[in-house]
Amino acid sequence: MEVVAECQDGYEGFKTIQEYQPDLVFLDIQMPRINGFEMLELLETPPPVIFTTAFDDYALKAFDIHAIDYLLKPITQDRFHHAIKKWQQQHIAQKTAQPSLDALLNNVVYDGYQHRVVVKDQGKIRIIPAQDIYYIEANDDYIKIFVQEGFFLKKSTLGHMEQSFDPHQFIRVHRSYLVPIHQILRIEPYEKDGWLAVLHCDAKIPVSKTGLRKLKLRLGW
Secondary structure, eight states, X not given: OOOOOOOSSHHHHHHHHHHHOOSOEEEOSSOSSSOHHHHHHHOSSOOOEEEEESOSTTHHXXXXXXXXXXXXXXXXXXXXXXXXXXXXXXXHHHTTSOOOOGGGGGOOOBTTBOOXXXXXXXXXXXXXXXXXXXXXXXXXXXXXXXXXXXXXXXXXXXXXXXXXXXXXXXXXXXXXXXXXXXXXXXXXXXXXXXXXXXXXTSOEEEEOHHHHHHHHHHHTO
């Protein structure tokens, strides 16, 4: 094994992984600027990962995104070698059947719910706090995240975002729209048996029958 680079934070790790395309990454979770899960989400093709952390809170989430192993600090030599052996076995298997790593791109949830979204904007990394989101719209294999400046595209599904955000803060009002509850100014009728959610940002979002039932329950209407 050859160590090709060491990085001090998630931004540096993102750039270095893109440059070297390593076969394996040892990744911490709590890091300056962006955490380990958020760094992985930015990569088009995430490499195999062995997490190395002092916290056991994220173990289940790490294995949900198909991490090779989860090492708790301080790491013993025997435990380290065991993790390397697991990676070697998977690495050999990959030569005949490349496993899907798409799950790595869609898991940034921590502390129960997601409180921010990481996107790439013209080659730069942008972190969007959940409270800054006006609404989210489905767009084929992507979603459009609307904020004050406009919108950002992200490769994800509306269903995933709905599950990731706190249901007391975001609500799926339509199969194509996820809206922060604090953005809803009023609900008004639209055409025959239709409804629109008028947002504080002046957007008007269609509300389905299912979405209307959710709103009535959530808002006590």
